[in-house]
Amino acid sequence: MNFQDLVDGATSTDDAEKSKPDPDIFQAALDKLDGVTPQDAIVVGDSPYDAQAACKINLDVIGVLCGGFSAAELKEAGCMKVYQNPADLLANYHQSPLA
Numbered sequence: 492m493n494f495q496d497l498v499d500g501a502t503s504t505d506d507a508e509k510s511k512p513d514p515d516i517f518q519a520a521l522d523k524l525d526g527v528t529p530q531d532a533i534v535v536g537d538s539p540y541d542a543q544a545a546c547k548i549n550l551d552v553i554g555v556l557c558g559g560f561s562a563a564e565l566k567e568a569g570c571m572k573v574y575q576n577p578a579d580l581l582a583n584y585h586q587s588p589l590a
Contacts, residue, residue, distance in 0.1 A: 493581070497589070500524055512543040517550055533588055535580065539568035553588060555580060 500523045507515035521527055534545040537558025545552045546569040554565030554573040562573040572588060574580040
């Protein structure tokens with residue numbers, strides 16, 4: 492399994508008027524996924540700004556430490572769980588909130 496198998500859509504800065512910590516990019520992602528609500532989605536982010544933006548529209552957030560921020564900073568910003576990097580999250584996928 493790889494992450495591409497788990498992705499249903501993608502967004503870019505072209506899809507958002509404001510950058511994080513505004514939630515525009517996450518709202519754009521939800522808008523691209525017909526019928527997906529914030530309760531149906533989980534954000535994976537590597538910065539407190541990701542978590543702050545996601546939390547503004549009631550999205551749950553998983554943190555990864557590859558963005559240069561500490562686990563404490565990510566958790567304080569709203570991450571429910573923090574992994575060392577995407578490979579760690581993938582290796583522990585079945586025990587993660589994504590499963």
